[in-house]
């Protein structure tokens with residue numbers, strides 16, 4: 143595998159890795175949110191051989207291998223190419239942001255398995271030179287309904303199953319999500335690309351959010367979709383169990399395994415691949431909420447996998463306070479902080495459990511806030527050797543307190559007790 147290595151400080155990919163404090167971050171985009179078991183084992187091995195063994199599950203349901211070097215990148219590319227996980231070039235890779243429900247094809251309550259549409263859209267994006275001018279964060283969301291919809295994922299274009307092999311087409315525009323109409327599933331990939339090109343033409347940034355309001359009306363008229371005949375919101379099941387053993391009415395199961403702070407090491411990943419192989423499971427699904435899913439045919443196998451996962455440090459219970467806390471990688475992985483963010487986050491998660499604090503927490507090594515863009519009930523922002531603390535905000539908001547990490551056990555506890563009343 144040859145070719146120049148374009149190393150940038152943003153928008154990581156496999157072809158265009160990002161330099162971080164622990165080396166290059168190489169982002170791998172699985173197809174239709176699924177990693178075949180052989181690929182999972184090979185990625186675990188590659189993470190140890192060509193990186194520092196650390197693997198992230200990102201908020202866009204991708205995997206990142208960390209600690210790769212300029213010397214190990216080319217052999218890593220060879221492995222990724224053999225697994226069908228390497229795009230031809232960085233531009234094509236950057237726009238292949240296609241998210242699908244993690245239980246697609248497994249959940250009997252879904253309206254439509256969106257994986258074939260995801261594959262068709264990926265092929266169309268690869269074949270259309272025009273879409274290469276889309277901004278790197280431009281994204282497509284494909285939601286087939288069912289128990290785990292992709293409600294919280296930001297995306298420029300939404301394709302949502304609405305029954306009778308119809309797909310509702312929407313864009314996340316200047317006034318929020320706007321439905322433009324519906325089309326047949328067989329036409330939805332072509333419509334999605336037409337819509338992306340229309341947004342690119344009309345938006346000053348190339349993103350749907352930046353479209354002038356009048357441009358949305360123009361695009362709607364140009365697409366000429368048939369009107370939606372039912373409410374999209376009615377077909378979604380919000381608040382379903384997301385981790386642990388998930389039982390379906392048809393007698394099948396799925397197991398949801400949360401990765402703490404979205405991080406795994408190669409050893410655990412390799413052991414997980416071995417455990418799944420013993421159970422005859424062919425693939426692992428990825429989700430934007432940093433939880434892996436495996437389809438299971440019987441309860442005994444599900445219980446067995448859960449016991450393994452619990453022992454390996456996965457989150458298998460939605461009530462675990464670690465599901466409510468985001469923390470960036472911190473010192474050792476990123477040169478922008480001297481703070482051990484994930485260590486501090488674990489201490490805060492323990493305290494949240496003991497104090498009964500049920501809100502969300504975000505621990506960030508600096509004001510960039512890589513781990514979370516949404517509001518959190520308490521935000522800890524690294525500033526030199528201490529944290530500034532924001533209440534119900536983001537890293538961009540003003541602090542009401544400061545926290546010395548050496549005093550987490552006392553001052554941190556007091557802070558959570560003080561905030562507890564608002565979140566019990």
Ligand code: SF4
Nearest residue numbers: 470476507508511512
């Ligand atoms: S938030 Fe700051 S310290 Fe944390 S990973 Fe991002 S840049 Fe690094």
